[in-house]
Amino acid sequence: MSEKHLVCQGAIVKCNYGATPDKLKVLTQAKRYINDKEGSKKLMATHMDIGTTFEKNTFGPCKMQPLPGGGxxxxxxxxxxxxxxxDKITLQDNNGKALLxxxxxxxxxxGKDCITIINHGQTAEVSQKxxxxxxxxxxxxLFPFVDLKEEDGSLLIIKNL
Incomplete structure (x- = not known):
């Protein structure tokens, strides 16, 4: 079995019957952050994030709702x-199970399972370590034309992080 990422605030989702993606908003808890060293942006999403839980709350025109006369x-x-x-992770805050x-x-x-996640929302952040x-x-x-070493042997890039 391959590794699966947990989903967090800002994950990009789409509907099979819509035209545009939207971003997930976590509204059911405010304490559990993942992939965010500052602990201020990427709340962990759970199966309790239901209702209108997206930034725009629309995927554009819905192909499941035709209008008379077209469109x-x-x-x-x-x-x-x-x-x-x-189901092996349950948050105490909302009894939610982690989304993958x-x-x-x-x-x-x-209908069932029509909304899928295109990007889990996690991003790589380079740390000093x-x-x-x-x-x-x-x-x-990676940096062929840049001398990353100081005279003392330490890395230059560390000072800029």
Whole structure:
């Protein structure tokens, strides 16, 4: 089994019947952060994040709601349930189970599992420790025209982090 990422605030989601993606907003808890060294931006998403839990709460025109004469009604994104969550993590704050990058949501218009996660929301942040532990040859390959070493042997890039 391959590694799966936990989902956090800002994850990009799409509906099978919509035209544009939206971003997930975590509204059910305010304490548990992941992938955020400052602990201020990326709240962990859980299966309790239901209702209107997106930034714009729309995926554009909804193909499941045609208008007489052509076109489609605008989507009003509402999550009624999540599936595929990780049941071995439960937050005390909301009794929520962690969402995974392959979790899916149900919408009253689109039906079961019509909303999928395209990006889990986590991003890599380089820390000072990452740079200190980096292999000199790898750094030379990544930055071929930059001398990253100070005269004392310490890395220049560390001072700029």
């Amino acid at each position: 489609f009604k605008p989507c009003q994104a509402v999550v009624t349930a999540w599936s595929g969550f990780y 990058e392959d979790s899916k949501a149900t919408c009253p218009s689109g 990452n740079v200190e532990n980096a292999d000199d040859e790898v750094l030379a390959e």
